[in-house]
Amino acid sequence: MGELITNVGKQFKKRDIFTVKQTKKELVMKNSKLLDIIKSALLLEIRGEAFYRKVADSSENSGIKNIFDIMAKEEVLHADILREKYSEVTKGGKLTSFERPVNQYESASKHVLSESMKTQIAAAGFEAAAISAAIDMESKAIRLYSESSDNATDTAEKQLFNWLAEWEKGHHKLLIDLDNDLKERIWNDNQFWPF
Numbered sequence: 001m002g003e004l005i006t007n008v009g010k011q012f013k014k015r016d017i018f019t020v021k022q023t024k025k026e027l028v029m030k031n032s033k034l035l036d037i038i039k040s041a042l043l044l045e046i047r048g049e050a051f052y053r054k055v056a057d058s059s060e061n062s063g064i065k066n067i068f069d070i071m072a073k074e075e076v077l078h079a080d081i082l083r084e085k086y087s088e089v090t091k092g093g094k095l096t097s098f099e100r101p102v103n104q105y106e107s108a109s110k111h112v113l114s115e116s117m118k119t120q121i122a123a124a125g126f127e128a129a130a131i132s133a134a135i136d137m138e139s140k141a142i143r144l145y146s147e148s149s150d151n152a153t154d155t156a157e158k159q160l161f162n163w164l165a166e167w168e169k170g171h172h173k174l175l176i177d178l179d180n181d182l183k184e185r186i187w188n189d190n191q192f193w194p195f
Contacts, residue, residue, distance in 0.1 A: 071171055128182055135172065
C-alpha cells in the first residue's frame with residue numbers, strides 16, 4: 001500500500017488514487033437522479049430532432065418543411081446543451097448556470113405560417129398526422145421539464161429545466177394552433193357547426 005506511483009512528475013500513493021476514484025464515483029452516485037433526468041431529456045431531444053428532420057424531408061409543403069426544419073435545429077441545440085450539462089455533473093458534481101440562447105423560432109414561425117400554407121395541409125394527410133404526433137412529443141417534453149424544474153432544489157437545475165419547458169411550450173403552442181386551424185377547416189367543410 002505504501003508503494004509509490006509516478007505520474008507526470010508527481011508521486012502518489014496507490015491509496016490516494018483509489019480515494020480520488022472513489023470520490024468521483026460517490027459524486028456520480030449522488031447525482032444519479034439528475035443524470036437520469038438529463039439522459040431522458042437528451043433522448044427526447046434526439047428523438048424529436050430525428051422525427052422533425054424526417055417530417056421536413058418528407059413534406060411537400062414548403063411551410064411545413066421550414067417549420068419542422070427549424071424545430072429539428074432547435075432540438076439539436078437543446079441536445080447539445082443537455083450533453084454539456086451532463087458532462088458538468090459527471091465532472092464537477094453540479095450544474096452551472098448558462099446563457100440562454102435566444103428563441104428565434106417564434107419570429108420565424110410568424111413568417112412561415114401563412115394562410116395559404118395552412119390551406120395546403122390536408123386534414124387527413126401526412127403533415128396533419130405529423131403535427132398530431134409532434135404535439136404528443138412536445139407534451140411529454142414539457143411534462144418532463146416542468147416536473148424536473150418543480151422538483152429541483154438547485155437554482156441552476158431549476159433554471160435549465162424551466163427554460164427547456166418554456167421553449168417546448170412555444171413549439172407546442174405553434175403545433176396546437178396549426179392543429180386547431182385544421183380542425184376548424186374540417187368542421188367548416190363538413191358543416192359540423194351547429195349554427
